[in-house]
Amino acid sequence: MGRLLTLLPIGAGRRARTALHAQRGHLFPWAPVFLGLGIGVYFALPLEPAPTWLLACGIGAALLMLIAPRLPDLPALLCIAVGLVLLGLGLAGGRAHLVAAPQLPLPYYGAIEGRVVGVDRSASDALRLTLDTVVLAGVPAAATPARLRVSLHGDPQLQARALVPAPGQRVALTGRLLPPGGPVEPGGFDFRRHAWFDRIGAVGYSRAPVVLAAQPKGGQWVLRARMALSGHVQRQLPGEIGAFAAALMTGDRSGMGQATIEALRRTNLAHLLAISGLHMGLLTGFVFGSVRLLLLIPPQSRHLGSGKKIAALAALAAATGYLALSGGNVATQRAFIMVAVMLGAILVNLRALSLRAVALAAMVVLGLRPEALLGPGFQMSFAATTALVCVFGAMRGALPIPPWARPVLALVLSSAVASVATAPFSLAHFNLVSRYGLLANLLAVPAMGLVAVPMAVLAAILLPFGLDGVALQLMGQGLRWILAIARTISSWDGAVGQIVAPGPGVLPSLSLGGLLLLLWQGRGRWAGLAPICLGVGLWALGERPALLIAESGALVGVMTDKGRALSRPTGEGFAAKIWLENDGQAGSQAEAAALWPASLGSQRRALAAGTEVLHVTGERQAAALEGCDGADIVVSSAVLQGTRDCLVFDPERLEETGAVALRHGPGGLAIQTARSSTPRLWERGARRSQ
Known part of the structure; x- marks a missing residue:
């Protein structure tokens, strides 16, 4: 490492030293950049690194930091940069293991009891409670989530402020719970991962009144003071x-x-x-x-x-x-x-x-x-x-x-x-x-x-x-x-x-360009315009998937000349909303469903990049389907029995893949899945639950 500069051409080594000296006193702001790079690497990995590898990253970071002061300028900075990347990777992995908590193993309907630790509103404008010290009837303690969120629907009086449970109170209610859902499309926002770091193992709703089970027994005084002031x-x-x-x-x-x-x-x-x-x-x-x-x-x-x-x-x-x-x-x-x-x-x-x-x-x-x-x-x-x-x-x-x-x-x-x-x-x-x-x-x-x-x-x-x-x-x-x-x-x-959602490389490219413009000293900062132009170009030229399939199999979206056509006007509303937003497409789910080809009668058929797609919903339609009925891809919300000559996405297949996107590729449609073949920490409980 100490002789690294000797491996470079003399001119290149001299230019590197000159550039380095020009940055003296201005290098510390780059430390969080390299730390963040390591964190980003952890979340971008297709598989979960073993704890021993994460420990090795931490040890490697410490060794590089100890070695750096004994080296010349450029090798020392390289050691520090690599050490920060390793430290970020180890920190992110360690944090993911540290917050590990059970995820609900199966969909649940029944009695729910827990302590109120948060009150807010859901996207549907319903009051929502966050509970900890949860008890679920018939669910073993080892499989019970540490925290869960449940939205209160059904009773308009519960919208009144006076009837909202106070923080610290133990409440009981009857509701339906599900494990946190994954991305509604590959590469999209992963709510399951977000919930993992909040230690939330289930989400759901209740249409029954909330019953007070016990008054607060100490603790939560700050939260109670907040709500009293509110x-x-x-x-x-x-x-x-x-x-x-x-x-x-x-x-x-x-x-x-x-x-x-x-x-x-x-x-x-x-x-x-x-x-x-x-x-x-x-x-x-x-x-x-x-x-x-x-x-x-x-x-x-x-x-x-x-x-x-x-x-x-x-x-x-x-x-x-x-x-x-x-x-x-x-x-x-x-x-x-x-x-x-x-x-x-x-x-x-x-x-x-x-x-x-x-x-x-x-x-x-x-x-x-x-x-x-x-x-x-x-x-x-x-x-x-x-x-x-x-x-x-x-x-x-x-x-x-x-x-x-x-x-x-x-x-x-x-x-x-x-x-x-x-x-x-x-x-x-x-x-x-x-x-x-x-x-x-x-x-x-x-x-x-x-x-x-x-x-x-x-x-x-x-x-x-x-x-x-x-x-x-x-x-x-x-x-x-x-x-x-x-x-x-x-x-x-x-x-x-x-505006259309950008591809995976757009924000990193724009961020790199912006950091160079703001943090680099001297005329070299204008080199940041290159990654900015690249990011803008990637964003402008990016294409949305030709076909999107919801994780449940209950909704399909096909890209047409007029925009995204949805197979159903209702159902899977959250997925439909996110798809249309990412497409940069205004309008409601019903308006997008009106774009679905109407000439084929009641059958939900459409062409996606020249590939015929058939969507069947419900067990009756699934049971009545013979073969593939002329389609290249069949999507079903119910399990399809037997083998078929076409590509099938039913609940059994989607359990392994999560939401699916099909894009134009050199050889036709390329399949992308929301889940990797080797699940990450936040995906493992979900796979056991389905």
């Missing part, structure tokens, strides 16, 4: 405004309707709802500024030491309290870590807003929750923060700006930079283009920063004295303005456009 806020501010205020102050979104959330999403204002970097930054900035201003007033200014450090400590205390009170979800933890790193930099006399601080925060987040790398929250948060730090750092002192114009310029520039930096990730994950999102943010964010957050802090301070009413009313005015902006702009014609 209830108090919503009593002071009824309706959607109060629900928005409660979500902002406590993270409790159970009072918000889907129409409001959809309006925020369509105008690119959904980030105002999630307690993340913006809220944590506004909170700590308000506390920091207020305390500093207070300490400048005599006699405090004469008797206290560094007002800046005291203000930083006060802001850190406020951020810690907000972390606990808001529920401490992953996004809030990530925001707290970033703020804590920056405030800590102030305490040790370093620049708070720097790429080193951002990189350190990313390292901490990835070290604690490696799976966060795959989520849009992590990607968008750090993309925006990195871009903002770089852009404002480059502008420092570059332009003579009058003091009165600085806040306006900062608002416009920060909104534009954050929008550009997060756009690829937002488009890739949500498949929506908010055409007026920048305008909505310019109109709404000032109300959040100047009114809503300061009044929320003031209300929290005055709450113990019963004087929070005026502050909450003023906060409500700011939130009312934000919701008015969201509803007005979202109703405009063409406010939202759809």
Whole structure:
């Protein structure tokens, strides 16, 4: 390793040393990049590495880190980079084993008992409970999930806030549960993997009333305080405004309707709802500024030491309290870590807003929750923060700006930079283009920063004295303005456009290009334009699957000249919704079903890239089917008996493959499956359950 440069041509070695010296003092921000690369490798592996291999990765990372200081510059950096990749791979694998918990072995209907540890809303706008210490009738303890989620349907009165079970209470209900589902198409979002890291082993619904089994027996006091504060806020501010205020102050979104959330999403204002970097930054900035201003007033200014450090400590205390009170979800933890790193930099006399601080925060987040790398929250948060730090750092002192114009310029520039930096990730994950999102943010964010957050802090301070009413009313005015902006702009014609989901190599390519542009020093950074152009080209030229088959076999989607045609107007609604979103196709499932060929009568037949597909549903149609009935591919929601000359996808086959996609290939249609032949940790319980 020490003689690595001798293996390179003399000119190449000299250029490498020159480039390396130009980056001195700017290399630490690349550490989370290589750590994330290792984490990404783990999740991209087609098979689950053995624990011994994960241990070997950890040992190898430690050895490389020990060897690196004894080597020349370039070999040392290579050792550190490889060590970080190995460390990321080991961390992700270790975390996957650490959170292992049982998955429900079979579909279940019956009595459910557990302790309430979370209350929110499902995508169908139903109240949803998260339970732990679960008991299921007839299910052995070893097979009982550690946690499960159950949505409450059927009884409209359960939508009333007063009837929602309190955190810590043990409840009993009757419901239907299923193991967490996998991707609805190969390469799509894997809810089963997401649930694995949340230790959720079953999801389902109940149409029966919830019965209180036992009152809280200690513990859960923070969660109970959250819900009590949420209830108090919503009593002071009824309706959607109060629900928005409660979500902002406590993270409790159970009072918000889907129409409001959809309006925020369509105008690119959904980030105002999630307690993340913006809220944590506004909170700590308000506390920091207020305390500093207070300490400048005599006699405090004469008797206290560094007002800046005291203000930083006060802001850190406020951020810690907000972390606990808001529920401490992953996004809030990530925001707290970033703020804590920056405030800590102030305490040790370093620049708070720097790429080193951002990189350190990313390292901490990835070290604690490696799976966060795959989520849009992590990607968008750090993309925006990195871009903002770089852009404002480059502008420092570059332009003579009058003091009165600085806040306006900062608002416009920060909104534009954050929008550009997060756009690829937002488009890739949500498949929506908010055409007026920048305008909505310019109109709404000032109300959040100047009114809503300061009044929320003031209300929290005055709450113990019963004087929070005026502050909450003023906060409500700011939130009312934000919701008015969201509803007005979202109703405009063409406010939202759809975009096709990118292929697997698009986001890595765009990310690499963006990192080179932002982190590399000197003219070499412009090399980042090459992977960006490559990513854009791959996205533009990518093709959606010619045929999609749901994991249950109950829905088939065929790509036609007019868009995706679905075999059924109802049923498998979640899969249909995701398919159409990924296709960039507007409209409902019923409208997509109307595109299915009608000339073939009641038979669900269609052509996919010249291949005839037949879809049969139900045991009666499956039993009546003779052979393949002239089709090349037969999809059935019931098991087909006997052997057939065509390609068959029925529940027995789909149990092994998961959802299926067929794409154009050199030799015809190429088959892709959602599950690999060797299951990952989060897939093993699911295969036993079917």
